[in-house]
Amino acid sequence: xxxxxxxxxxxxxxxxxxxxxxxxxxxxxxxxxxxxxxxxxxxxxxxxxxxxxxxxxxxxxxxxxxxxxxxxxxxxxxxxxxxxxxxxxxxxxxxxxxxxxxxxxxxxxxxxxxxxxxxxxxxxxxxxxxxxxxxxxxxxxxxxxxxxxxxxxxxxxxxxxxxxxxxxxxxxxxxxxxxxxxxxxxxxxxxxxxxxxxxxxxxxxxxxxxxxxxxxxxxxxxxxxxxxxxxxxxxxxxxxxxxxxxxxxxxxxxxxxxxxxxxxxxxxxxxxxxxxxxxxxxxxxxxxxxxxxxxxxx
Amino acid sequence: xxxxxxxxxxxxxxxxxxxxxxxxxxxxxxxxxxxxxxxxxxxxxxxxxxxxxxxxxxxxxxxxxxxxxxxxxxxxxxxxxxxxxxxxxxxxxxxxxxxxxxxxxxxxxxxxxxxxxxxxxxxxxxxxxxxxxxxxxxxxxxxxxxxxxxxxxxxxxxxxxxxxxxxxxxxxxxxxxxxxxx
Numbered sequence: 001x002x003x004x005x006x007x008x009x010x011x012x013x014x015x016x017x018x019x020x021x022x023x024x025x026x027x028x029x030x031x032x033x034x035x036x037x038x039x040x041x042x043x044x045x046x047x048x049x050x051x052x053x054x055x056x057x058x059x060x061x062x063x064x065x066x067x068x069x070x071x072x073x074x075x076x077x078x079x080x081x082x083x084x085x086x087x088x089x090x091x092x093x094x095x096x097x098x099x100x101x102x103x104x105x106x107x108x109x110x111x112x113x114x115x116x117x118x119x120x121x122x123x124x125x126x127x128x129x130x131x132x133x134x135x136x137x138x139x140x141x142x143x144x145x146x147x148x149x150x151x152x153x154x155x156x157x158x159x160x161x162x163x164x165x166x167x168x169x170x171x172x173x174x175x176x177x178x179x180x181x182x183x184x185x186x187x188x189x190x191x192x193x194x195x196x197x198x199x200x201x202x203x204x205x206x207x208x209x210x211x212x213x214x215x216x217x218x219x220x221x222x223x224x225x226x227x228x229x230x231x232x233x234x235x236x237x238x239x240x241x242x243x244x245x246x247x248x249x250x251x252x253x254x255x256x257x258x259x260x261x262x263x264x265x266x267x268x269x270x271x272x273x274x275x276x277x278x279x280x281x282x283x284x285x286x287x288x289x290x291x292x293x294x295x296x297x298x
Numbered sequence: 299x300x301x302x303x304x305x306x307x308x309x310x311x312x313x314x315x316x317x318x319x320x321x322x323x324x325x326x327x328x329x330x331x332x333x334x335x336x337x338x339x340x341x342x343x344x345x346x347x348x349x350x351x352x353x354x355x356x357x358x359x360x361x362x363x364x365x366x367x368x369x370x371x372x373x374x375x376x377x378x379x380x381x382x383x384x385x386x387x388x389x390x391x392x393x394x395x396x397x398x399x400x401x402x403x404x405x406x407x408x409x410x411x412x413x414x415x416x417x418x419x420x421x422x423x424x425x426x427x428x429x430x431x432x433x434x435x436x437x438x439x440x441x442x443x444x445x446x447x448x449x450x451x452x453x454x455x456x457x458x459x460x461x462x463x464x465x466x467x468x469x470x471x472x473x474x475x476x477x478x479x480x
C-alpha cells in the first residue's frame with residue numbers, strides 16, 4: 001500500500017465514520033421520538049443536532065482537542081528549536097504548509113497531531129518530551145506525527161475522537177448520573193431523567209460496538225505505517241526507536257488532560273498500563289516493543 | 299454506425315488517457331520546481347543570516363580572521379552558477395559555519411551572548427532545513443526522472459520536451475559531511 005492508497009483509504013474511512021455517526025443519531029432520534037409519540041419530531045431533531053455536531057467536529061474538532069488537552073501555541077524564542085525542527089520536517093515531507101505547533105505543559109513523554117487536512121493541521125508535544133529527548137529523537141517523534149498529517153490519518157483520528165469519542169463519554173456521563181441519581185431522593189424531573197436513562201442505556205449498549213468501530217477505523221497498522229514513513233523522512237530509524245525506548249521506560253506516562261476520546265491520537269498510550277475492560281477495548285496502540293523491533297530492523 | 303461508435307469510444311478513451319498521462323508528468327515536474335524553490339528559500343535565508351553572525355562574532359574572534367573570511371568568501375560564491383556549483387558552494391558554507399561554531403567553543407563570553415545563541419539556533423535550523431529541502435528535491439527529481447523514462451510516458455516526454463532534471467548534489471570530495479550538528 002503506497003501513500004496515495006493510504007490517503008484515499010483514510011478519506012473513505014472519514015466518510016464512513018460520518019455515515020455511521022448520522023445513522024446513530026437518527027436511531028437515537030427515532031427512539032426519542034417514539035418515546036415522545038412523534039417520530040418525525042425526533043428525526044428532525046436528530047438531523048439538526050447531528051448536522052451541527054458534525055460541522056462542529058469537522059471544522060472545530062482540532063481546536064476542541066487542543067483545548068481539551070490544554071495545549072498552548074509554541075512561540076519563539078522559547079521554542080525556536082522545536083519550531084525549526086517541525087518546519088524542516090514539513091519541508092522534507094513536502095507538506096503544503098507547516099502545521100501549527102503546540103505544547104502541553106506535562107512531564108509525560110508524548111505527542112500527537114490533529115486537524116482535518118494537511119493544510120489545517122497541528123502538531124503537539126509535551127514539555128516533558130522536549131526536555132528528555134535529544135535532537136535526533138525529537139526529530140523521530142515529530143517525523144512520525146508529520147506522517148500522520150501527510151496521509152490524512154489526522155482526519156480519521158480527529159473525527160473519531162470528537163464524534164464517536166464524545167458519544168462514548170456522553171454515555172459514561174449519562175449512565176453515571178443515572179446510577180447516582182437513582183440513589184438520591186429527589187426525582188423532580190421525571191420525564192427528563194427517563195429520557196436520560198433511555199439515551200444512557202442505548203449508548204451504553206452501543207458503546208462497546210462504538211469502541212470496536214474506533215479500533216477498526218484507527219487500526220493499529222497506522223502506527224507502524226507512520227513509524228515507517230517517519231523513518232523515511234529523517235532517514236534515521238534509530239532516532240524514533242530511541243525515542244520510543246525512552247517513552248517505554250517513562251515512569252509516568254499519564255497525560256493529565258488526555259481521556260478516552262483523545263487517547264488514540266497520541267504517539268503512545270497516555271494512560272497507565274492497566275487491564276480494565278474499558279482500557280483493553282481502547283488499546284489503540286500496538287505494543288511499543290513491537291514498534292521498536294520493527295524500527296531496529298529497518 | 300456501430301463500428302463508428304466503437305471507434306469513437308476508443309478514441310475518446312485514448313484521448314482521456316493521454317490527457318491523464320500528460321497531467322501526471324506536469325504534476326511531477328511542478329513538484330520538482332516547487333522543491334527547488336524550497337531549497338532556494340532556505341539558501342537565501344542562510345545567506346541573509348551570515349552577515350549578522352559575522353558582525354556578532356567579529357568583536358570576540360580577533361585572532362581568527364581567516365575563519366570569518368572563509369565563510370564570507372563561501373557566501374559570495376553562492377550567488378550564481380549551475381546547480382552543481384551551488385550545491386558545492388552550499389557545502390562550503392556549511393563547513394565554514396561549522397568551523398566558526400567550533401572556534402566559538404573557545405570563547406565562553408561569546409557562547410553566553412544571547413544574540414549569538416539565537417543566531418546559532420537559527421543557523422542550525424536553517425542548515426537542517428537545507429538538508430531536508432535537498433532531500434525532498436532529490437526525491438522529487440528521482441520520481442520525475444523515473445517517470446519520463448518509463449513506457450509509455452517516455453514517448454510523451456520526448457514529444458513535449460520533458461527533460462531530465464539535475465540532482466542537487468556536489469559530486470566528488472565535497473559530498474561528505476552533509477549531516478551537520480553545531
